[in-house]
Amino acid sequence: MNSIITSAVLGVIMMFSGIFLKKNSSIVLLAILAMVALLAMAILEMSGFHFFPVETHDMLYFDVFGMFFNCIAFAATLAFFLLSGRDIAAIGHNPGEYFALIFFVLCGISIASSFNSLLMLFIGIEIFSIPLYILTGSDKRNLKSNEASLKYFLMGAFSTGIMLLGIAFLYGASATGSFFLEDLGIGKNAGSPMMMTGLILLMVSMAFKVSAAPFHFWTPDVYDGAPTVVTSFMATIVKAGAFIAFIRLFKDAFGDLKHNWQIFIAILTFFTLFIGNITAVFQQSVKRMLAYSSIAQVGFMLFSILGLNVMAQEGILLYIAVYSLATIGLFAILTRMKDFSFQAFNGLARQYPVAAFSATIFLLSLAGIPLTGGFMAKYYMIASVMETGNFFWLVVFALLCAAVSVYYYFKVIQAMYFKEGPSQELELSPAFNVLLISLALLIILLGVFPELLIDRLHIIYI
Amino acid sequence: MSATQFLFWFLSILALFSAIMMVVSKSPVHSVLWLIVVFFAISVHYVLLNAQFLAIVNLIVYAGAIMVLFLFVIMLMNLNAETEPLKNKWLKITGVIGGGALMLVLVAALKDADIRNRIAETNKGEIGLIHNLGMALFKEYVIPFEISSVLFLSAMVGTVVIGKKE
Numbered sequence: 001m002n003s004i005i006t007s008a009v010l011g012v013i014m015m016f017s018g019i020f021l022k023k024n025s026s027i028v029l030l031a032i033l034a035m036v037a038l039l040a041m042a043i044l045e046m047s048g049f050h051f052f053p054v055e056t057h058d059m060l061y062f063d064v065f066g067m068f069f070n071c072i073a074f075a076a077t078l079a080f081f082l083l084s085g086r087d088i089a090a091i092g093h094n095p096g097e098y099f100a101l102i103f104f105v106l107c108g109i110s111i112a113s114s115f116n117s118l119l120m121l122f123i124g125i126e127i128f129s130i131p132l133y134i135l136t137g138s139d140k141r142n143l144k145s146n147e148a149s150l151k152y153f154l155m156g157a158f159s160t161g162i163m164l165l166g167i168a169f170l171y172g173a174s175a176t177g178s179f180f181l182e183d184l185g186i187g188k189n190a191g192s193p194m195m196m197t198g199l200i201l202l203m204v205s206m207a208f209k210v211s212a213a214p215f216h217f218w219t220p221d222v223y224d225g226a227p228t229v230v231t232s233f234m235a236t237i238v239k240a241g242a243f244i245a246f247i248r249l250f251k252d253a254f255g256d257l258k259h260n261w262q263i264f265i266a267i268l269t270f271f272t273l274f275i276g277n278i279t280a281v282f283q284q285s286v287k288r289m290l291a292y293s294s295i296a297q298v299g300f301m302l303f304s305i306l307g308l309n310v311m312a313q314e315g316i317l318l319y320i321a322v323y324s325l326a327t328i329g330l331f332a333i334l335t336r337m338k339d340f341s342f343q344a345f346n347g348l349a350r351q352y353p354v355a356a357f358s359a360t361i362f363l364l365s366l367a368g369i370p371l372t373g374g375f376m377a378k379y380y381m382i383a384s385v386m387e388t389g390n391f392f393w394l395v396v397f398a399l400l401c402a403a404v405s406v407y408y409y410f411k412v413i414q415a416m417y418f419k420e421g422p423s424q425e426l427e428l429s430p431a432f433n434v435l436l437i438s439l440a441l442l443i444i445l446l447g448v449f450p451e452l453l454i455d456r457l458h459i460i461y462i
Numbered sequence: 463m464s465a466t467q468f469l470f471w472f473l474s475i476l477a478l479f480s481a482i483m484m485v486v487s488k489s490p491v492h493s494v495l496w497l498i499v500v501f502f503a504i505s506v507h508y509v510l511l512n513a514q515f516l517a518i519v520n521l522i523v524y525a526g527a528i529m530v531l532f533l534f535v536i537m538l539m540n541l542n543a544e545t546e547p548l549k550n551k552w553l554k555i556t557g558v559i560g561g562g563a564l565m566l567v568l569v570a571a572l573k574d575a576d577i578r579n580r581i582a583e584t585n586k587g588e589i590g591l592i593h594n595l596g597m598a599l600f601k602e603y604v605i606p607f608e609i610s611s612v613l614f615l616s617a618m619v620g621t622v623v624i625g626k627k628e
Contacts, residue, residue, distance in 0.1 A: 057604070133620070
């Protein structure tokens with residue numbers, strides 16, 4: 001409850017900050033301080049300090065998995081604010097409101113990581129979707145941003161409708177007429193056509209939110225059209241939040257029925273890996289390539305829903321941490337560039353060696369090269385499925401796709417180190433470089449000692 | 463056939479017919495008017511299910527406020543039938559196939575719905591009164607009720623961000 005209430009209150013504070021603080025830099029500073037406070041609240045909650053004793057009537061359920069996810073998501077948002085806070089404030093004329101909307105998104109994410117009832121799932125998903133529609137269109141004078149916002153809003157509204165229809169079916173099929181997760185997958189209707197219809201409709205809408213193929217068609221356009229800082233936030237923290245809701249829903253409510261629905265998730269995974277990786281190869285713009293790469297990464301994350309064991313839980317948290325940090329770092333560099341094509345990266349290593357080195361680490365991690373966090377994360381995902389003994393063909397296919405992904409990630413590295421390019425002016429302050437390099441070191445640290453992160457998940461259990 | 467049953471069938475047929483008319487009407491203004499008929503029919507369904515408050519709110523909010531807003535928007539933007547873009551033939555065919563497949567699944571799902579044991583309680587108009595609704599909303603469902611305020615607040619902030627003149 002700490003994170004939900006604190007993030008909502010901080011959102012309101014940020015909303016009013018625009019009245020009192022006139023300079024963008026002071027608003028950014030306030031946002032960073034607020035984020036530190038929120039992270040502290042989430043960490044304290046995990047250590048057992050609950051400051052808001054609220055009777056939730058079982059609507060919310062706080063377990064270590066969800067609370068630890070909150071900590072990771074908030075830490076990633078803090079890194080995001082530190083790296084690109086200035087760029088968020090520079091999107092338009094309402095810097096306070098942009099930060100307020102981001103805090104409301106975080107409130108939605110902390111609900112999505114702790115829901116115990118479909119009602120709360122719905123409200124959580126809506127709370128983080130609606131501010132995002134706005135943030136996507138916040139660059140008002142850019143037609144592409146307007147188009148992306150409208151497209152995202154319409155598609156998102158349809159997917160919400162599909163989710164509601166699924167919830168209605170599940171309510172009808174549940175034994176006692178209840179929205180609680182533990183009542184959904186049981187009773188004489190378990191596995192009946194009505195329940196399966198509801199389940200698949202929910203699966204479709206959740207797949208839309210995490211942009212798994214074949215429900216990914218909005219992703220490239222929206223990620224491309226949105227202001228680059230917003231894309232960075234959407235592709236990492238928000239996607240992870242939707243994913244946690246997805247995994248919680250299918251683990252807690254339908255874990256016993258998994259033989260009925262796992263094949264659908266396997267098909268989703270197959271298409272997501274295939275379409276994400278193959279289309280990313282043909283992109284001319286790095287921003288669009290990263291949009292497709294985020295689809296491809298979701299393909300790997302979906303393995304945790306196929307596994308549904310302890311290793312999957314550990315792995316998905318590691319995956320989210322590593323993927324979010326790497327993508328946030330890459331987008332932070334991309335935001336400072338004027339041109340998003342591959343040619344713009346030509347010769348970057350000579351001019352900005354620190355930024356180029358960190359970007360190389362981020363790209364290596366996304367590709368899953370050993371010694372980086374991305375390798376361990378992919379290893380955990382695949383091992384969790386191997387543990388169940390099914391879907392061996394999908395594992396082989398995923399490894400092939402990971403090999404394909406190396407091609408388009410290395411294209412950027414190659415441009416930075418082995419090509420000559422005109423000199424360009426990027427505003428990379430020393431503090432920015434220090435942050436980038438520490439993110440890169442953190443990713444390597446997680447690649448060598450993933451236990452540092454994963455063991456947190458079990459300390460409180462015992 | 464009792465009066466309630468007769469009313470139920472009549473309203474169901476009316477709602478379905480108006481919904482189909484709403485989709486097939488060429489003029490957007492007619493579509494909106496048919497949609498209002500759908501809302502009225504569904505509101506009376508709510509009354510049959512003892513949800514009086516819901517019925518009134520449905521009428522006031524949807525038929526009253528939202529649909530009038532729709533009419534204004536359509537009239538102001540002058541959306542006539544002539545300006546409607548031509549639709550691809552293949553798009554129509556795939557749409558029919560997709561929608562038909564979805565309908566097949568939904569019919570299959572509802573086919574063996576348990577209708578004998580969970581019959582609607584008619585003529586016992588206690589459940590849907592505003593008193594009982596308030597008790598449920600502020601006791602069991604107080605958390606979703608309060609948290610949805612964040613949703614509305616963020617929507618309001620968003621409206622200002624998008625709508626404010628720069």
